[in-house]
Amino acid sequence: MEQPPVTPRSALHTRPKSQGCFLVGKSLKPVVAPIYKKNGIFYAEIFLNWSHIVGERYSRLCRPVRITGDKPNATLYVGASRAVAAEMFYSVPTLLERIHHYFGFQILESMRFVNDFSSPHMASTFSPKKEEAAPQNSEEADASWKGDDITYPPLREALMRFQSYMRKIK
Structure with missing residues (x-):
């Protein structure tokens, strides 16, 4: 009784070669x-x-x-x-x-x-806006705002008075 030819182990576990790109x-x-x-x-x-x-x-x-x-x-x-x-x-x-x-x-x-x-x-x-770092202490906060960005004079004067009042309270 003849046995079938032995195939090398590496030949059993090989994948067929790729035929290029597929659709x-x-x-x-x-x-x-x-x-x-x-x-x-x-x-x-x-x-x-x-x-x-x-x-x-x-x-x-x-x-x-x-x-x-x-x-x-x-x-x-x-x-x-x-x-x-x-x-x-x-x-x-x-x-x-x-x-x-x-x-x-x-x-x-x-x-x-x-x-x-x-x-x-x-x-x-709705892109997220970068927030500026908040001042660390109140002195930096007071010094950072000068009122130059307010164009309406009565509002600027009122805010400056309020700022000086807040400084006195502290």
């Missing part, structure tokens, strides 16, 4: 396929082409966050600050019309706004 689309297909079957490519296109669909003005003020429901009864949640959302509430029919016009049929039924500080226009508004 990302092939690996994403199993993940994305259920979403496309349910909603089609339309929902992804809203996120990808938001500035083209709604226009530059609206795209600077808000951004799409998520979509719930099935077409044509879906709801688009748009992220914006409270002030912008209050202003844009009156633009909802216009935005929905632009989205429907882009796709050629009704894809969404309603639009809601959510408070979202990562919207494009909020990036510069």
Whole structure:
């Protein structure tokens, strides 16, 4: 009885050589396929082409966050600050019309706004400000303010009187 030829151990544990780069689309297909079957490519296109669909003005003020429901009864949640959302509430029919016009049929039924500080226009508004170091003692605080930054003379005089009064109390 003959035994099969012995293969070296190193040959058993080698991986096949890579054939170069692979397409990302092939690996994403199993993940994305259920979403496309349910909603089609339309929902992804809203996120990808938001500035083209709604226009530059609206795209600077808000951004799409998520979509719930099935077409044509879906709801688009748009992220914006409270002030912008209050202003844009009156633009909802216009935005929905632009989205429907882009796709050629009704894809969404309603639009809601959510408070979202990562919207494009909020990036510069809410950047943290560097605070100046507070004076260590009261003498430094008194010496640091001269009243030069107050342009209204009666207010400057009143604040200077108040400052001298506070010095007397200490």
